[in-house]
Amino acid sequence: MPSRSAATWEAPPPLPDGHYVSGRVYRDERMFAEERERIFKKVWHFVCHESEVAEAFDFRTVERADTPLIVVRGGDGRVRAFVNVCSHRGARVAMEPGGNARSFTCFYHHWTYDTEGACVSMPRPEGYRGTPVRKENMGLREVRTEVKWGFVFVNLDDDCAPLDRFLDGALDIFDRVLPDADLEVFHYHRAEIDANWKAYQETIVDLYHEFMHVILRDTQMPAASMDDREMRTYANGHVTIAGLKADYEKYEGWRRRDHSTCLPGLDPDDARFAPLFPAQTFIARGTVMRVDTVQPITPHKCLIESRGLGLKGESPEDRAMRIDHHNEYWGPFGRNVTEDAFAAEGCELSFGKGAAPHGIIARDEDGRGQCDSGLRGFWAEWSRRMGRPASHPTND
């Protein structure tokens, strides 16, 4: 029977739970709101690299779980994060994406906060005489912040477990790169795309779609045995992929990557991935690193933030080489990322309006080759946190 009827098309695939995903998870408004409360307000989020706030009083503004944040290095050298909302009447305090400021003065009524979050002045405070409104108890809301190997993470849940417990060792896959290398961000871009955030994150965990990318067909798939690949899943839904290799010179116009310029512990042809739950990905390709985050905007839109990292203090020639290597694959003109975004938007065209009842994640190659075990790990964690199995998330 070559084609299918409505009944067999709509019916759950004859697979175990966890080996397929209901299309509803990509479009349901209620689940989307729940994801914010149950996932994004509870997990550790990578927000920026220390090199973005290298000097005292450097700051960056970001947003996680729809909550605007200021990440700032205080005069004491410590990196802290605060909700970027004025204690007075809720205006945004710091408006710039980044900068250097010894204090933040809210534009609206000029309440001023220092880089440790204290409210240090408010004009004409005598007007609050007889009320509890005093600058001493009107500081910014501080957010749990930890810095690991130069990467700044925050958690909006004051009662969360420490970062290391959340990571469960998933970032160890990069071996010496993260502990040993003094990294620096040289590339940053944002891209709003028309897709559910999970559909984009899945493109990173899904190895089976390698066929879609010319560069992976040319440089990665023939470079090493499918059996040498190792996909691992961790507590909290993280995934790592090791054992990938790439012969970059196999793509017309590209050159071989040189051993002497690799990141510590990596060979030029090594590629390692760590997609962390829910949507933050660390990738190393021999000479260069990329770190992505995806933020939900609506069920049908998400914001990808992408960074490229090289070695701090390296020669201009090495930096230029690393930027070239970054841009070959990544960035808005890279050969890879634009295709992944296209894939996510292509799935949105059917999932977004309910035309696709299910997605199948049933490939079992024992964590090797193009196994779907990473996708199953992601969805198992999503299901656990949401209290809804992704295969049948609603009762109706």
Next chain:
Amino acid sequence: MSSGDNAVRELIYRSCRCLDTHDFDGYIALCAPAFRYRIVVYSPELRKEMIWLNHDRDGLAALLAAVPRHLARLGSLQRNATVYAIERDGNGGPARAVSAFSVFDIDNEGRPSVFAVGHYHDAVDEGGARPLLVARDVRLASRDLGIGSHVPI
């Protein structure tokens, strides 16, 4: 307005048209052997200038030649440029031209949206039979390019 200025203008407009129509050989033919192409973007987040693409003539030719093999964005990009200024140093150096551009993304259903906005900073060699691009810095003012593009700006 000199005839030299007209020729420089025509070169810049032709370069847009070649990329719009995917006439990549035509684009490369407008470039001198020493051509250098860059996309330069200032990041207020990093407070640094970034390079999003950097190629010599051969590198750009290889990149463009590979475009048809790739999964492509749907529809087309249409460039719209206006040459603002053309300057010469008077010592026979390349002419310098600054042009504002906008690039529209026309999707498969014909719906237009703005893809990118910025300026071309071009250096043009006028020593030969026809002017040739020796350098193009594409300075993007917009920084969110959605899914991005395999074809440069």
